[in-house]
Amino acid sequence: MADKKPGIIRRIFRFIGKIIDGVRTMIGLVVLGFFILVIAGMFGDNIQPVPDSGALYLAPSGFLVDQKSYTDPFNQFFSGGSSQDNETLVRDITEALDAASTDSRITHVLLDTDYMAGAGLSKLAEVSQALQRFKNSGKPIIAVADNFNQQQYFLAAHADEILLNPLGGVMLTGFGSYNSYYKEALDKLKINMHIFRVGTYKSAVEPYLGNAMSAEVKQERNLLMNELWQFYGSAIESLRGLPDGAIDNYVNNLHLNLRDVMGDSSALAKRQDLVDQVVSRTQVMDYLNDVIPGKDGEDGEFNRINLKGYLNNIRLAKVRSAAQRKHKIALVVASGTILDGEQPEGTVGGDTLAGIFSQLRDDSDVKAVVLRVDSPGGSAFASEIIRDAMAATRQQGIPIVVSMGSVAASGGYWIATEADRVFAMPTTITGSIGVYAVIPTVEDSMAALGIYSDGVSTTDIASMMQLDRPMTKQTKLVLQAGVDNIYARFLTLVAESRDSTAAEVHEIAQGRVWTGTQALELGLVDELGDLNDAIEAAANIANLSEYMVDYQRKPLTAYEQLMSELNSNISVSLAEGIQSLLPNSLTQQAKTILKPFNMLDNLNDPRGIYLYCEECPL
Numbered sequence: 001m002a003d004k005k006p007g008i009i010r011r012i013f014r015f016i017g018k019i020i021d022g023v024r025t026m027i028g029l030v031v032l033g034f035f036i037l038v039i040a041g042m043f044g045d046n047i048q049p050v051p052d053s054g055a056l057y058l059a060p061s062g063f064l065v066d067q068k069s070y071t072d073p074f075n076q077f078f079s080g081g082s083s084q085d086n087e088t089l090v091r092d093i094t095e096a097l098d099a100a101s102t103d104s105r106i107t108h109v110l111l112d113t114d115y116m117a118g119a120g121l122s123k124l125a126e127v128s129q130a131l132q133r134f135k136n137s138g139k140p141i142i143a144v145a146d147n148f149n150q151q152q153y154f155l156a157a158h159a160d161e162i163l164l165n166p167l168g169g170v171m172l173t174g175f176g177s178y179n180s181y182y183k184e185a186l187d188k189l190k191i192n193m194h195i196f197r198v199g200t201y202k203s204a205v206e207p208y209l210g211n212a213m214s215a216e217v218k219q220e221r222n223l224l225m226n227e228l229w230q231f232y233g234s235a236i237e238s239l240r241g242l243p244d245g246a247i248d249n250y251v252n253n254l255h256l257n258l259r260d261v262m263g264d265s266s267a268l269a270k271r272q273d274l275v276d277q278v279v280s281r282t283q284v285m286d287y288l289n290d291v292i293p294g295k296d297g298e299d300g301e302f303n304r305i306n307l308k309g310y311l312n313n314i315r316l317a318k319v320r321s322a323a324q325r326k327h328k329i330a331l332v333v334a335s336g337t338i339l340d341g342e343q344p345e346g347t348v349g350g351d352t353l354a355g356i357f358s359q360l361r362d363d364s365d366v367k368a369v370v371l372r373v374d375s376p377g378g379s380a381f382a383s384e385i386i387r388d389a390m391a392a393t394r395q396q397g398i399p400i401v402v403s404m405g406s407v408a409a410s411g412g413y414w415i416a417t418e419a420d421r422v423f424a425m426p427t428t429i430t431g432s433i434g435v436y437a438v439i440p441t442v443e444d445s446m447a448a449l450g451i452y453s454d455g456v457s458t459t460d461i462a463s464m465m466q467l468d469r470p471m472t473k474q475t476k477l478v479l480q481a482g483v484d485n486i487y488a489r490f491l492t493l494v495a496e497s498r499d500s501t502a503a504e505v506h507e508i509a510q511g512r513v514w515t516g517t518q519a520l521e522l523g524l525v526d527e528l529g530d531l532n533d534a535i536e537a538a539a540n541i542a543n544l545s546e547y548m549v550d551y552q553r554k555p556l557t558a559y560e561q562l563m564s565e566l567n568s569n570i571s572v573s574l575a576e577g578i579q580s581l582l583p584n585s586l587t588q589q590a591k592t593i594l595k596p597f598n599m600l601d602n603l604n605d606p607r608g609i610y611l612y613c614e615e616c617p618l
Helices: 008-044 073-078 090-101 121-136 150-156 183-189 203-209 215-240 246-252 254-260 265-271 281-291 307-322 350-361 380-395 411-416 443-448 473-497 502-508 516-522 531-541 558-574 595-602
Strands: 054-058 062-065 087-089 106-112 116-118 141-145 161-164 192-198 304-306 328-335 366-375 377-379 400-409 421-424 429-431 435-441 513-515 548-551 610-612
Touching (some): 054 307, 062 121, 090 106, 090 121, 090 307, 090 531, 116 150, 121 141, 121 150, 121 215, 121 400, 141 150, 141 281, 161 265, 183 203, 192 203, 192 473, 203 435, 215 246, 215 513, 254 265, 304 307, 328 350, 328 531, 350 366, 366 411, 366 531, 377 380, 377 411, 380 400, 380 411, 400 411, 400 531, 411 429, 411 473, 411 610, 421 516, 429 516, 435 473, 473 502
Parallel strands (some): 054 106, 054 304, 062 087, 062 116, 106 141, 141 161, 328 366, 328 548, 366 400, 400 421, 400 429
Antiparallel strands (some): 377 610, 429 513, 435 610
């Protein structure tokens, strides 16, 4: 029997109730909005002004990245912004340095590297170019630290003066590339790893195949490491005016040299001309007060403004001037492992990036796109979804320029094939044109425990993805055929984009990785240059004389936007410059020996086929 329809009186009261609920909700939103605006206004009034004369205090925190990993804005708000302090955007640093180089109010850059946990060599090189541009303005750079690790010192070497704590040192160790290998352990556990790959040098699966690095991959890694180390050492020697080979000598004889100075690493750094002064924190402050303009009528400490505060000021001015520039170059970032579906920032979601390109096609003001790729690849399917969205964008007459960051390999290179022009840094890791799939089965492990799988099926491959059963010959042929097909597609994409042939590409593919310099020689990229060079190239291709760069992000909800904006004000307000000038260094996170298994758990290609370069994020 059908439910009885409510009477007219009940329906009227329900309607009135809905109106009351709606009014109550609106009042609540208004009150909440007023509360947020009041708090935001309180913090906004405290935004640090640029001093009339003083230093830009540059203290990058955490790891240098092209895109910060997503953090919940609510948690970030109540942590005072500290939850994102483990990452610093490279473009924030370069933007601030370029603005400071022509800003008469900025007299010095004070570089404090103690907060920096690490960075890829290409990201360091990009900041290096910005530091060089600042130095060309004639303004000095002063670097201070308790200790310098290898990445920190690369930036500090650009300074006109380097100040080191007496209990500190300069720890340079060279580059290395090591993996853990699991074949013997897998045999003991009776886990069968079924590997399907194309490319002799596609080394992501090697940890499951043996107990040591193959000769082919060892040779490749050795050449790669040596080239990158040569770049690093030559840059330091040039910046510090050291003789050729000085850095190699410092590293290889560190144990002997430390013995000669009774283990005093700061004295050794001074003797080797790696630093200019060995001074305590109190002496550092006294020195900085002498050389950098001081506060008028206050405690006499030198004037400075931190990175966030300075960016807040210069971007406000840029917004006002950009309002009169209609044409836009969209900056899209593909940073992290490429995964299928929608993904948060810090990873590359196939659907997420495709959605961004779809929105750009609908924006008549967007005249060109720069895609910043900083990815070792991942899902083959997601990589193709992104490339297809890029192709649709180019078909609408919107040029795309790719700027490679620290790594643009495998799936990262797959999406780079759909570009009008490709830029790489000399130390970018790229290539890795190869494909693989990994399927573990545990039938032997279960049998050892007395557990067996049995049943019936209508075909020979009905149980092909059942991990507790042996993999049939037919299944192996099916999976290898899929891998071979993706590799053939990869070769064709590269050949078409680089005006070559699949056979010629195969000669430099097979999973091999290359530096940006090598990639240029091989024709895999068009030019060496940083993000700014790529933006200028996009403007030239689109015939733009005036434009604004519009950084694209994954769309945020209204709640996320509110909390992010409020948190931004709080972060700037709480950052009052140098609280403690030289804190303890952050320790770089060590790689877990279970990384290959984490990789298998995280990657999510629907067919289990991957374009991924495991060794690329060096």
